[in-house]
Amino acid sequence: MGGGLIIGGKPPEPSEKKGSLIVRPGQPESFSKGVVDVSGNAAIGRSLNRSIQDDEKGAERSRRVREVSETTADERAEARARAVHDVSMDASNKRAAAVSAPTEERARAVREVSEGAAKSRARDIEARAQKAEDSILGSERVATGIENAKLLRQDVLDDKAPSSKDSRATRDREKLLEERTQRRDVRDQRQTRVEDAKLARAKVAEQAEAVRLKAEEDETKRRLQEAWAAEQAVVAKDRKERRLDQSPVEAGRERMNQMMGSAREWLSTGVTGKIGELGKKAGGLLRDAFLGIVGFHLKQKADPAYNKASFEKAGKVSLKIGAALTAPLWAPPAAAVYGLGWASVRSAKNVARWSRSGWNAGGEAFSSVGARIHKALDARALARAEQKKRELEAAQAEALAMNLLKEEEERLRLEEETKKKAEAVEKARLAAEAALLKKEKWEAKKKAIWNSARATKDKYVTGVSSAVTKFWGKTLGRTAANHSKEIQEIKKQNVELANAILSMTEIQKQLVVALTALTERSAAPKSEKVIVKDEDKKEEPLSPVLEQALNDLKSPETPNLDRALEDTKAKESSDLLEDVLGATEDSRAAEDQRQKDLKARRAAEAKGEGASTEK
Amino acid sequence: MTRDEAVKLVMSSSFTQEEKAMWVERLALEGLTPDVLQDLYMATVDALQGLYKKAGIEIDETDPKFEADHAEMMEEMTRVEAEFKKESE
Numbered sequence: 001m002g003g004g005l006i007i008g009g010k011p012p013e014p015s016e017k018k019g020s021l022i023v024r025p026g027q028p029e030s031f032s033k034g035v036v037d038v039s040g041n042a043a044i045g046r047s048l049n050r051s052i053q054d055d056e057k058g059a060e061r062s063r064r065v066r067e068v069s070e071t072t073a074d075e076r077a078e079a080r081a082r083a084v085h086d087v088s089m090d091a092s093n094k095r096a097a098a099v100s101a102p103t104e105e106r107a108r109a110v111r112e113v114s115e116g117a118a119k120s121r122a123r124d125i126e127a128r129a130q131k132a133e134d135s136i137l138g139s140e141r142v143a144t145g146i147e148n149a150k151l152l153r154q155d156v157l158d159d160k161a162p163s164s165k166d167s168r169a170t171r172d173r174e175k176l177l178e179e180r181t182q183r184r185d186v187r188d189q190r191q192t193r194v195e196d197a198k199l200a201r202a203k204v205a206e207q208a209e210a211v212r213l214k215a216e217e218d219e220t221k222r223r224l225q226e227a228w229a230a231e232q233a234v235v236a237k238d239r240k241e242r243r244l245d246q247s248p249v250e251a252g253r254e255r256m257n258q259m260m261g262s263a264r265e266w267l268s269t270g271v272t273g274k275i276g277e278l279g280k281k282a283g284g285l286l287r288d289a290f291l292g293i294v295g296f297h298l299k300q301k302a303d304p305a306y307n308k309a310s311f312e313k314a315g316k317v318s319l320k321i322g323a324a325l326t327a328p329l330w331a332p333p334a335a336a337v338y339g340l341g342w343a344s345v346r347s348a349k350n351v352a353r354w355s356r357s358g359w360n361a362g363g364e365a366f367s368s369v370g371a372r373i374h375k376a377l378d379a380r381a382l383a384r385a386e387q388k389k390r391e392l393e394a395a396q397a398e399a400l401a402m403n404l405l406k407e408e409e410e411r412l413r414l415e416e417e418t419k420k421k422a423e424a425v426e427k428a429r430l431a432a433e434a435a436l437l438k439k440e441k442w443e444a445k446k447k448a449i450w451n452s453a454r455a456t457k458d459k460y461v462t463g464v465s466s467a468v469t470k471f472w473g474k475t476l477g478r479t480a481a482n483h484s485k486e487i488q489e490i491k492k493q494n495v496e497l498a499n500a501i502l503s504m505t506e507i508q509k510q511l512v513v514a515l516t517a518l519t520e521r522s523a524a525p526k527s528e529k530v531i532v533k534d535e536d537k538k539e540e541p542l543s544p545v546l547e548q549a550l551n552d553l554k555s556p557e558t559p560n561l562d563r564a565l566e567d568t569k570a571k572e573s574s575d576l577l578e579d580v581l582g583a584t585e586d587s588r589a590a591e592d593q594r595q596k597d598l599k600a601r602r603a604a605e606a607k608g609e610g611a612s613t614e615k
Numbered sequence: 616m617t618r619d620e621a622v623k624l625v626m627s628s629s630f631t632q633e634e635k636a637m638w639v640e641r642l643a644l645e646g647l648t649p650d651v652l653q654d655l656y657m658a659t660v661d662a663l664q665g666l667y668k669k670a671g672i673e674i675d676e677t678d679p680k681f682e683a684d685h686a687e688m689m690e691e692m693t694r695v696e697a698e699f700k701k702e703s704e
Contacts, residue, residue: 456702458649463695465653471688472660475674475681483672490670500629501666504659507624511656514616518649545619546643549626553636595664602657 066354077365093233111211118204125200126193133189140185144178464605465515473512480505618647621655629662 151170480487480501491498542550625638638655645651667674675681 453703456699459702460695460699461649461653463698464692465649465656467688467691467695469653469656470691471684474684476660476663478678478680479667479672479674482675483667483670486672487670494670497666497669501663501670503627504629504663504666507628508656508659508663510616510620510624511652511659514621514652515656517616518652542643543619543622546622546639549622549635549639550643552626553632553639595661598661 066350093229108215111215115208115211118207122197122200122204125196129189129193129196133186133193136185136189137182140181144174148174462515462518469512469515473508476505476508616647616652618642621647621652625655628659629666630658634658 487498487501490501621642622639625635625642628635630638638658641651664674
């Protein structure tokens with residue numbers, strides 16, 4: 001295969017190395033020097049050389065020899081290129097066949113092995129099932145025997161010798177039971193075997209299907225490879241036919257390019273990496289072998305020193321013979337032999353030069369090929385380097401993109417957190433507002449409840465006081481009316497007392513009026529009520545009247561003398577009036593007791609009212 | 616009636632100095648609330664009863680009018696109490 005010539009190996013150095021394809025032109029001195037150095041007769045050699053160089057016949061011969069030599073070199077190069085091509089084609093075809101044949105054989109072998117293994121497994125399963133069935137039947141027989149032995153033992157223990165009739169019936173029954181059990185077991189086992197066989201068949205079918213699919217896959221691969229190989233063969237044949245019109249060097253160069261292209265294509269569209277690796281290794285070996293053979297051949301045949309040495313050897317022999325025959329007696333023959341020797345040496349030199357020229361051309365051609373290989377390899381290395389660079393750049397770009405992505409994710413996460421915090425703060429604020437509203441609502445509700453309770457209580461107090469006021473107003477008014485004469489009489493004797501009664505009666509009337517107004521206001525609709533709540537009650541500034549009253553009442557040390565006198569008089573008048581009226585001690589005690597009871601009742605009522613207010 | 620009018624009434628009443636001081640102070644602190652007004656009224660009733668007693672005038676509790684008024688008062692108080700209980704529930 002041509003690909004092997006390109007991949008995995010280092011191309012030969014086109015110059016300087018031992019066995020190189022290139023022979024440097026323009027250095028004929030070495031050959032001349034070599035001839036002169038080995039002649040052994042410098043004077044004769046130099047003379048002969050100079051005379052021969054002037055000889056036109058010698059030049060004509062030299063041209064002919066050079067033409068022959070060049071023709072031979074071209075033919076050899078063409079033959080070598082053709083041989084290389086044939087060898088490469090053969091190797092390619094053989095490799096293609098070697099690649100495709102094992103695949104098919106392997107698929108067939110796998111299929112056969114899988115089918116055989118499946119059948120073998122099915123047989124094994126059936127054999128194991130049969131064995132298990134036999135084992136179960138044997139176990140049941142043993143169990144039945146044990147059971148019978150137990151029954152017999154029980155009969156013996158019960159001192160009931162089994163009669164022939166009982167034992168026969170028992171045996172019949174047991175036999176019947178045993179047969180029935182066996183039939184049932186056989187049926188179950190048959191069913192089990194059928195199920196197992198179904199499972200085995202399904203498994204085998206599954207495996208056969210897998211093998212078939214694998215074989216189809218392998219067949220597809222093989223066909224693809226065959227198609228590819230056939231296409232390559234057609235292309236190669238076409239190229240070979242076209243190459244007949246080309247010079248061997250051009251054909252070799254084209255072939256090399258084709259092989260490189262094929263190798264690249266083959267590698268790029270290779271069926272599998274493994275086959276590619278194998279091809280690469282084989283190609284490397286083939287290339288090494290090819291280059292080794294060519295190199296050795298060229299070393300042996302294209303080395304001017306080799307050719308020179310061959311002719312030199314002959315020249316030396318001739319010169320030695322010539323020298324031996326330099327005696328005058330043998331002058332003519334010696335001259336002839338010497339001339340022959342000279343011709344041989346000359347020929348050796350010319351042949352060496354011509355050979356060098358011919359091989360120079362071949363070497364240049366191979367050098368060109370080598371340079372192309374170098375160039376191709378350099379381009380490939382450059383492409384690989386660029387590919388690696390692109391991969392590195394892509395990796396860096398990817399890393400950068402990942403970093404950007406991470407930063408973006410982090411930013412989004414922070415934004416989300418900030419948003420959540422803001423939402424939480426807003427939620428808390430709304431909750432606080434809601435709580436405040438709720439509290440305000442509750443305060444309003446509480447206030448309404450309190451007001452309602454207060455209104456209820458006020459209504460109750462007002463209602464009670466109204467009833468009491470009404471009663472006492474009527475009673476005291478009636479008393480005053482009934483006893484107006486008496487009061488007038490009292491006034492004559494105790495002015496203070498009478499005035500006090502009249503004054504207090506007047507005050508009571510005004511208070512009744514105020515209380516009545518309060519009662520009427522309390523009875524008004526709720527929306528019109530004016531409720532004075534304790535908490536809302538503001539400290540009223542002291543009015544001048546109130547301030548004066550407080551001042552008067554707070555100076556007991558400087559009482560009003562007139563009032564004190566009046567008080568004294570009133571007391572005396574009272575005492576006198578009491579004496580005059582002659583109130584008895586019994587009636588006074590009864591009145592005191594009544595007053596005490598009345599006060600206690602009022603105190604109890606006031607306490608109950610306070611409790612209801614608190615409620 | 617205003618607070619000042621109530622103060623004037625108290626000051627012109629026949630209450631003792633201590634009683635007057637108590638009522639004025641209460642009016643100064645609490646104002647003329649229904650409670651204060653009611654208590655003041657009952658205080659005048661007590662004072663009048665005391666004065667009548669001093670004058671030898673007895674309230675005739677056997678008087679049918681007195682009994683009728685008392686019954687009316689009790690009935691009114693019962694009604695108010697029932698209403699209060701109903702509203703308090």
